[in-house]
Every structure is written in structure tokens, then in C-alpha cells.
Amino acid sequence: MAMTTPTLQAPPALATTTEPPAVRRGLIAGALAFIALFLVMPLAVVLAEALRRGVGTYFEAITEPYTLAAVKLTLIAAAVAVPLNLVFGLTAAWAIAKFEFRGKSLLITLIDLPFSVSPVIAGLIYTLMFGAQGWVGPWLIEHDVRIIFALPGIVLATVFVTFPFVARELIPLMQDQGTDEEEAAALLGASGWQIFFRVTLPNVKWALLYGVLLCNARAMGEFGAVAVVSGHIRGVTNTMPLHIEILYNEYKFAASFAVASLLALLAVVTLVAKVLLEWRFGHELAHNRGR
Amino acid sequence: MSIEVRGVEKVFGNFRAIHGVSLNVREGELVALLGPSGSGKTTLLRVIAGLEFPTAGSILFDGEDAVTRHVRERKVGFVFQHYALFKHMTVFNNVAFGLRVKPRADRPAPEEIKAKVDALLDLVQVGQFGNRYPSQLSGGQRQRVALARALAIEPRVLLLDEPFGALDAKVRKELRRWLRGLHDRMGLTSVFVTHDQEEAMELADRVAVMNRGRIEQVGSPTEVYDTPATPFVYEFLGNANRLPCRIEKGRALLGGTVFTEAEKLVDGAGIAFVRPHDIEVTTERLTLSIPAVVRQVLVAGAVAKIELSLEVEPGMIEVALPRGAHWGAPFTAGQKVHWRARTARVFPAADGGAPAAAVEVEPATLK
Numbered sequence: 001m002a003m004t005t006p007t008l009q010a011p012p013a014l015a016t017t018t019e020p021p022a023v024r025r026g027l028i029a030g031a032l033a034f035i036a037l038f039l040v041m042p043l044a045v046v047l048a049e050a051l052r053r054g055v056g057t058y059f060e061a062i063t064e065p066y067t068l069a070a071v072k073l074t075l076i077a078a079a080v081a082v083p084l085n086l087v088f089g090l091t092a093a094w095a096i097a098k099f100e101f102r103g104k105s106l107l108i109t110l111i112d113l114p115f116s117v118s119p120v121i122a123g124l125i126y127t128l129m130f131g132a133q134g135w136v137g138p139w140l141i142e143h144d145v146r147i148i149f150a151l152p153g154i155v156l157a158t159v160f161v162t163f164p165f166v167a168r169e170l171i172p173l174m175q176d177q178g179t180d181e182e183e184a185a186a187l188l189g190a191s192g193w194q195i196f197f198r199v200t201l202p203n204v205k206w207a208l209l210y211g212v213l214l215c216n217a218r219a220m221g222e223f224g225a226v227a228v229v230s231g232h233i234r235g236v237t238n239t240m241p242l243h244i245e246i247l248y249n250e251y252k253f254a255a256s257f258a259v260a261s262l263l264a265l266l267a268v269v270t271l272v273a274k275v276l277l278e279w280r281f282g283h284e285l286a287h288n289r290g291r
Numbered sequence: 292m293s294i295e296v297r298g299v300e301k302v303f304g305n306f307r308a309i310h311g312v313s314l315n316v317r318e319g320e321l322v323a324l325l326g327p328s329g330s331g332k333t334t335l336l337r338v339i340a341g342l343e344f345p346t347a348g349s350i351l352f353d354g355e356d357a358v359t360r361h362v363r364e365r366k367v368g369f370v371f372q373h374y375a376l377f378k379h380m381t382v383f384n385n386v387a388f389g390l391r392v393k394p395r396a397d398r399p400a401p402e403e404i405k406a407k408v409d410a411l412l413d414l415v416q417v418g419q420f421g422n423r424y425p426s427q428l429s430g431g432q433r434q435r436v437a438l439a440r441a442l443a444i445e446p447r448v449l450l451l452d453e454p455f456g457a458l459d460a461k462v463r464k465e466l467r468r469w470l471r472g473l474h475d476r477m478g479l480t481s482v483f484v485t486h487d488q489e490e491a492m493e494l495a496d497r498v499a500v501m502n503r504g505r506i507e508q509v510g511s512p513t514e515v516y517d518t519p520a521t522p523f524v525y526e527f528l529g530n531a532n533r534l535p536c537r538i539e540k541g542r543a544l545l546g547g548t549v550f551t552e553a554e555k556l557v558d559g560a561g562i563a564f565v566r567p568h569d570i571e572v573t574t575e576r577l578t579l580s581i582p583a584v585v586r587q588v589l590v591a592g593a594v595a596k597i598e599l600s601l602e603v604e605p606g607m608i609e610v611a612l613p614r615g616a617h618w619g620a621p622f623t624a625g626q627k628v629h630w631r632a633r634t635a636r637v638f639p640a641a642d643g644g645a646p647a648a649a650v651e652v653e654p655a656t657l658k
Binding site: 180181183184185186187188189190191194198199202203 | 341364379444
């Protein structure tokens with residue numbers, strides 16, 4: 001017995017649970033190279049191009065009135081679209097995950113529609129609906145309501161394009177969590193609102209935050225759909241992405257890259273906010289995941 | 292608080308989960324709903340709790356209709372199989388939840404809540420874990436917290452859905468004993484669902500055996516084990532040999548040999564059930580005995596299991612002898628023996644599950 005024991009021992013853990021060092025390093029290097037090439041380098045190029053003519057030009061470009069108007073418009077569009085999609089995403093995910101009803105799979109498909117439809121078509125839909133030659137266009141003109149080539153159109157297009165982000169993030173999580181905790185809360189005497197705010201919402205808040213951040217990033221960066229409905233009126237209906245394109249097409253490269261860096265900065269701020277929140281509430285996050 | 296289930300039916304789409312079930316649970320009683328998965332036991336429990344609305348029938352709490360009451364007004368303590376603790380709350384906050392969501396007028400003061408929750412946590416022996424999150428507790432501890440949370444609202448009845456189903460065997464046994472003790476002290480009318488017959492037998496005052504959405508039999512653990520009302524109950528509770536036989540003139544025949552009485556049964560095909568420990572095995576022929584050959588002898592702990600080959604259907608029966616009895620003159624494989632049933636129950640074969648007129652016999656008294 002004593003003689004055979006050593007030979008029965010399992011081979012060192014290294015061999016069964018991990019790859020040889022060369023393979024490991026190769027994989028890590030590959031991943032890093034990919035990130036550097038496709039994520040870090042473009043960002044660096046944007047910054048470098050923006051600052052090529054010096055800091056003075058850079059600040060001049062980003063404090064120009066048209067640029068400021070574009071920034072303001074982008075922030076307004078995001079500020080309207082994100083809360084709308086937050087409410088919609090939550091209600092849709094709640095309905096889909098917690099209840100059984102007819103047409104549920106249809107609803108899920110419809111939520112995905114903005115992902116499968118080209119943003120240009122999304123923009124066209126609204127132009128055909130509300131434009132001067134559109135279905136309700138003449139009526140709107142009569143009543144002096146401007147949607148296309150105005151802020152409402154831009155908001156509508158942004159809402160359409162960012163429609164699925166929050167719902168998509170929440171549905172799988174809420175389906176996975178099931179309804180046990182909600183039932184337990186109801187049995188303990190909680191009302192519908194109490195269940196929602198004290199049980200359901202805390203359980204999904206991280207996914208919700210993540211969905212909102214993604215939604216926000218897309219709302220600020222959306223180009224195609226907004227381009228169709230905007231009309232490119234400088235200082236009035238130009239959002240940041242549109243403004244960048246116009247500047248670029250006018251060979252104002254430094255200004256174009258300066259505004260682009262600003263847009264990229266907004267994205268980075270969003271990501272940093274997410275990391276900070278995760279770092280701050282990390283322990284709570286861990287408990288939410290444990291079942 | 293007594294619970295009366297009256298002709299309850301529950302239909303999901305085109306699946307009938309419960310067929311007109313009636314059951315009375317007396318004040319202070321602990322009743323088990325026992326059955327295989329898919330027998331409708333959990334659905335019945337959820338209907339009683341108010342988590343499902345019955346398609347037909349009514350639920351009465353102390354004679355008062357409970358169906359029209361919303362689940363949050365029923366004051367039912369419910370313990371889920373997978374605990375359903377609020378993951379983002381500490382153990383203390385989990386237990387305090389039911390008190391804190393009360394309307395302002397009924398809500399106890401914070402100090403009162405604290406005192407009550409602390410007392411409950413001590414009662415379920417997790418007093419030192421109040422600040423922990425559910426994910427930091429073991430399965431047994433979580434289930435006890437779930438119980439404390441259910442008790443916090445001073446429920447009128449306690450319903451438990453497979454309360455020990457997710458626990459390992461040792462913890463399950465301990466918790467079962469502890470729960471029985473707690474029930475005896477508190478006297479809260481309780482219903483629990485289980486698929487584990489041992490659990491039902493050990494814990495419950497009465498057992499309701501369910502099969503395919505119906506209650507097959509309700510009785511004390513000894514009643515349902517010793518005098519099963521239907522073939523299903525016979526096979527579901529404990530081991531039983533199932534012997535296809537013929538009924539002729541009030542007697543059951545196995546391969547042409549009379550082996551037990553079957554009074555009041557119509558002539559024709561029948562099925563007899565004999566428990567392995569209700570079989571005698573001898574080397575010589577006895578009244579009503581049937582010849583067989585020993586196929587295999589397995590001694591496992593206190594019991595010797597002997598498999599006998601039969602010439603007739605089902606070809607093999609299992610006998611359980613106390614080890615001591617087997618020791619005197621051990622049987623060996625290939626030996627020719629005779630066996631007879633000390634007690635047996637015969638059901639008409641055509642009848643799948645309905646209670647049958649069956650009799651118990653003492654073979655020795657027959658001539």
C-alpha cells in the first residue's frame with residue numbers, strides 16, 4: 001500500500017488546470033495587442049490629431065458657439081432618451097420576466113427591432129411619419145408643431161435607436177431570478193410598490209445601471225438615425241457626431257478631432273462612473289450575485 | 292386556525308394540475324402533502340397560500356373564505372424550497388421585512404421591531420448572524436432564517452414547500468427534528484410538501500398522499516403505511532412486491548395456487564401487494580405457501596434481503612428477514628424453499644388507482 005501511494009497521486013495541478021506558460025503568454029499578448037490596435041490606438045490618434053495645432057486651437061475649437069450648441073443638443077437628447085428608456089426598459093423587463101401573457105415572444109422580438117434595423121431606416125421612418133410629405137406632417141405644419149429638423153425628431157430617433165439597451169440588460173437577469181422573492185414579499189404583506197422598490201429594484205440595480213450607461217453612450221454617439229431627421233442646421237439641430245462630420249468634411253481636421261475627443265471623453269467619463277460605483281458598492285454586488 | 296380545502300381544482304392552460312381536492316387540517320396540526328413530482332402537491336400548497344387562484348373550489352381559514360382575500364392579507368407564513376431570502380438584505384433586515392412593510396398605523400416602533408427580530412433569530416438559532424448576508428450562510432441556516440422571516444408576521448398558518456429539499460441528508464435530519472420540536476412548542480397549524488416518505492412519516496401528524504392531482508389517502512403515518520387505500524399508496528410508501536394474480540371465489544391465486552383471501556372482489560385479474568418483511572420463507576411446505584428458488588441472498592446491516600425466483604409472474608419477489616432469523620439456518624442461492632404472505636392486499640387489476648375493497652388475511656387461520 002505504502003509503496004503504491006505515490007504513484008496514485010494526481011499529476012501536479014499545473015498540468016490539468018492550466019496551459020503551458022508559452023500558450024498563456026501568447027494568449028495574453030494576443031488579447032492586449034488586439035485591444036491596443038483597435039481600442040487604444042484610435043483614441044490616441046483622436047487626441048493626437050486634436051492637439052496637433054496646439055492647445056490653443058483645441059480650446060478654440062471646443063468653445064466655438066456651434067460646438068457648444070452641438071454639445072448642448074447631444075446632452076438634451078441623451079437626457080430625454082435615457083430616462084424614457086429606463087422607464088420603458090424596466091417595465092418591459094418586469095412584464096416579460098414576471099408574467100405570462102399572450103404575445104410575449106412578439107414583444108421580445110419587437111424590443112430587438114432597433115438592433116436589427118439600420119439606423120438610417122429608423123430616421124426615415126420618422127421623416128415619413130412626421131415630415132412635410134409624411135402621414136401626419138401636413139397636420140403638424142398646420143398646428144405649427146415641428147418634429148422633423150427639430151429637437152423632437154432628434155429625441156425620437158435617439159429613443160428608437162437606444163430602445164433595447166436597458167430591457168436587453170434586464171430581461172435575462174430578471175428571468176433568472178424568477179419570482180420567488182417577490183412572492184415572499186407579497187406573503188409578508190408588502191404592497192406592489194413596496195415589492196418593486198424594496199425587492200425587485202435592488203436585485204437588478206447593477207444590470208440597470210449598466211444598461212443605462214450603455215444606453216447613454218449610444219444616445220450621445222448616435223449618428224445615422226439622427227442624421228436623417230436633423231437637417232444639419234448648424235447651432236440648431238446639429239448633435240456632436242453630426243458636427244464632427246461637418247467639420248471633417250470642411251477640412252477642419254483639428255476642430256473635428258477636438259470635438260471627437262470631447263465625445264470620447266464623455267464615453268470615458270461614463271465608464272469611469274461605472275467603475276467607481278462598482279468599486280464603491282462592490283461588496284453588495286457580490287452578495288446580489290450569490291444565491 | 293383550521294384550514295379547509297373544499298373541492299379545489301387548478302387548471303393551467305390545458306393541464307389540470309389538481310382535480311377536485313378536499314382536505315381538512317385541524318387547528319395545531321402538522322400535515323404532510325406527500326407525492327411524486329408532478330402530483331400537484333406544491334400547486335395545492337400555493338393555492339392555500341394564495342399564490343395561485345383556484346379554478347374551482349374554496350379555501351376556508353377557520354370557516355371563513357380565504358380565496359377572496361389577497362395574498363398579502365392572508366397572514367400566511369410561507370417557506371420556499373430555495374429559501375427566497377432577499378439577497379441584498381442582511382439576515383436581520385430579511386426577518387424585519389414583514390414588520391417594516393406594514394401600514395404606518397400598524398407598524399411597530401423600531402425598538403419593538405429590533406426586539407422581535409432578535410428574539411426570532413435566537414429562536415431559530417442564528418442570533419449571531421444578524422449582520423450577515425444570506426450568501427454568507429449555510430443552507431440549513433438560510434432555511435432557518437426563512438422560517439424566522441415567515442414567523443415574524445405572526446402568521447395564522449405555516450406552509451412549507453419542500454423545506455428540506457435543498458439540504459444534505461444530515462442537516463435535513465437535524466432540521467426535521469428541530470422543526471417538529473418547534474411545532475410542538477408553538478402549535479401553529481402547518482402544512483408541508485415533500486416527496487420524501489421518510490420525512491413525511493417522521494414529521495407529520497397526518498399524511499395526505501397525492502398522485503396526479505388527487506389525494507389518494509389521508510391518514511396518520513402508520514395508517515397510510517399499514518393499510519394503504521390504493522395500489523399507488525402501496526407502491527409509493529415503502530417497498531412492496533407487486534404480484535399479478537387471479538381472483539376466484541374470494542381467493543387470490545398465484546399460478547394456480549391459492550395464496551391469500553380476496554373477499555368482496557369480483558372474479559378476474561387482480562394485483563396483490565406484499566411487503567418484503569411480511570413474507571415467511573421456510574424449507575418445508577406450509578398452508579397457502581408457494582414454491583420458489585433462492586436466487587440471491589444479500590445481508591445489509593440489520594436485514595437480510597433474499598430474492599426468490601418464481602415460476603409465475605412477476606418471476607421474482609423480494610423478502611426481507613431480520614438478520615437474526617436468517618442466521619439460524621441460512622438460505623443459500625439455488626436452494627428450494629416455500630414462501631407465504633403474512634399479510635397481503637389484493638386490488639382488482641383493471642382498477643388503476645381508486646380505493647378497492649381489499650382485505651387483510653392471516654394465512655395461518657385459513658384452511
